Amino acid sequence: MRGAKSAKWVAGAIVVALAATACGGGNDKGDSAKGGVFRMGITEPTAIDPFNAQESEGSLVAHNLFTGLYKVEPNGKLIPALAESATTSDDGKTWTFKIKAGTKFSNGEPVDAEAFVRAWTRVADKKSASDVAYHMAGIEGYEDLNSGKSDKFAGVKAVDANTLEVKLSAADFEFDKKTVHTVFAPVPKVAGAADNKAYNDQPIGNGPFKMEGAWEHNKKITLVRNDDYGFEKAKLAKVEITILNPNNTSTLEYQGFQAGTFDWARMPTPQLPVAKQKYAPKNQWVEADTSGINYLVAFNQNAPLNSPDARKAISYAIDREAIAKGVFQGMQKPASSVLPPSFADVYQEGVCTTCVKQDVAKAKELAEKSGLKPGTVLDFGYNTGSGHEEWVQAVAQQLKDVLGLEVKLNGKPFKEALSEQKDKKTAGLWRSAWGADYPTADNFLFPLLATGSINEDPATGAAQGDNRGRYSNPEFDKLLDQARATKDAAARAALYKQAEKLAVDTEQGLIPLWKRTQYRLANTAKFDNVKMDFFEDPNLAEISAK
Incomplete structure (x- = not known):
């Protein structure tokens, strides 16, 4: 799931406007008697209909509207x-x-x-x-x-x-x-069919919540408890989801929480230590090492990163530790693998040898060998509004300082960012993150690196799958097939490890950056049992009003 994550791949105008529509934090006595109203913000999803729900925002809604096997x-x-x-x-x-x-x-x-x-x-x-x-x-x-x-x-x-x-x-x-x-x-x-717009905007599901009215694009999505749910009923009466300006979503979420208009919030990266100091003593700070990875998509088929040596040069040039300590103020940890530590049976610390420590000499040697010369223009895309600006700029500066590259930053709202990554002509780097959709190594290796996950549209050439970097190696694909076909769990894990080593170390199909430690604020003064779920979202179906 792509992240705004997906995740999972993991904003309104001003807080005064938010306060006008969500006065009092959403839990007056009338609301409490019915179960309470929980308020939060997201960016505009790609889809909330299961046929195409894909990033963290849309998946949050879909997971609460539908229950599967x-x-x-x-x-x-x-x-x-x-x-x-x-x-x-x-x-x-x-x-x-x-x-x-x-x-x-x-x-x-x-x-x-x-x-x-x-x-x-x-x-x-x-x-x-x-x-x-x-x-x-x-x-x-x-x-x-x-x-x-x-x-x-x-x-x-x-x-x-x-x-x-x-x-x-x-x-x-x-x-x-x-x-x-x-x-x-x-x-x-x-x-009906997937082009049923009425259903796309107001899906009828079987989950703990159902839609109250249709999705008001770029404004809001409202969920209410499904009292006919076939399992334990949700305790909340309503969830009000405000769709925020994609250029400053995390700032608006944080401001909304401070103003009492949101009950759950992400935060801009520079504000994390301040927020922790203020809200941890109040038991309103939520912190979790989640099943995900932050990484750089490297577009494998287009210059200048269409060789393993060029991609390795980029990876060696990045000082992950310095950015973790400086920009993230110690609140993120460098990653040297794609598979997360939470998947203990397959986790390989240091499997990406270029990720372990910045090596300026090796970076320059591989850059020269691959034709990645000083002055080479390198496009570097990222999604705006989610706190990425500071660390993206830091990475760009390191690439300029170490390799002399002319890095062009390209910030786009999340929905536009995902669309641009699909284009066959896209080159360079793109900031990305992946939160597990399901608890298997396959959920990382297949979507992000398998040939079948490019899923190129014959007409447009667009990558319709999540392998936006278009890494492709028949040997890697074969290893995944072998792993799936192996009944013994230990033997299967060994094959997944071998596949990760090939794609992420030998060929540097993508570039791991940070492990996925997530931070949120939760209104525990008005709600009980507020936690972060497997998908890095609030556990809406289990939250109850005090």
């Missing part, structure tokens, strides 16, 4: 939701899920096996042009459906009302974990 705890433990049981064939190619009977969508339609067939077909259909459909690429018949050769999903079948059978084109002993992603959520008949 499984959920996941903050520590990555898989928890059954609609899947009462799951069995897999000895060859790892056929999965059978027994679905909990008797639950329904908020419009009263039943949530049955057919609802999953309908939803997954809708996602993978060529006409949907989904950016996240590739998560289904391992299912038999995906290529025919996604290319337009068929309008049926051959590998997905409703055996009966409560039995879903999934046939894979290749073995995958971790397929059940992947269904945590909202792209695998069921949808009702009323969803």
